[in-house]
Amino acid sequence: MSLDRQFSRAVACVSNQRLGKLPTPDLLKLYAWYKQATVGECHTDRPGWFDGAGRAKWDAWDALGAMDMDEAKQYYIDLVE
Template sequence: MNAEFEKAVKESKELTKRPSNEELLKLYALFKQASEGDNTGERPGGFDFKAIAKHDAWNELKGMSSQEAEKNYIEFVQELQTKYA
């Protein structure tokens, strides 16, 4: 992970307002894609809707490079900082 990405991760936790659920899912998916690559896990079953949503959001980024995910994560955090400033 590069320093700019690590800084964005820290800043994402310091936003003055809580992002929407969709924004949080996007942050989660971009972070996971940047740090772990493609999602290889099984889709959760049952009634764990939060885990299913997180899995699906990450899975949508399949094939995106870690570098591209880092770049998109940094840009999205900057967007959120502007939106919630």
Template sequence: MGLEENFTASANQARGFTKRPPDADCLEVYALYKQATVGDTNTAKPSGGELLSKWNAWNSKKGMTQKQAKEQYIAKVAALAPKYA
């Protein structure tokens, strides 16, 4: 499988987790997914709450290529899967 297929398979696997990973891992997976699919943050910084946490996590990936983000996303999901799938 190529990178795109592996990325899609990993995204489907993450959506199918039966247990919720810790918040830090969820934010990392979210940030890598957004960077892989959208690129650098393209919205204004929210004022607070969960949206701010997600935005900060995503913004921490600023400058990372979408290819790098996909590779890291695949690796992160693979690391989480044995415990949370």
């Protein structure tokens, strides 16, 4: 199965699950790898001080730097499996 198909299946699996049971660090990883895999490197402004959740998600994504989109897809798949 192709990487893109595996990634799509993993995203669907996550969308259908209750993610509240996952630890926050894992949720942030999933968010960051999803953004990296679908958008690429983070080039947006960091959310403001009062948006703690937004800042945490932005920090996780920004920390990936120039990670390859396919590499991010594979990390996402591996965590979901």
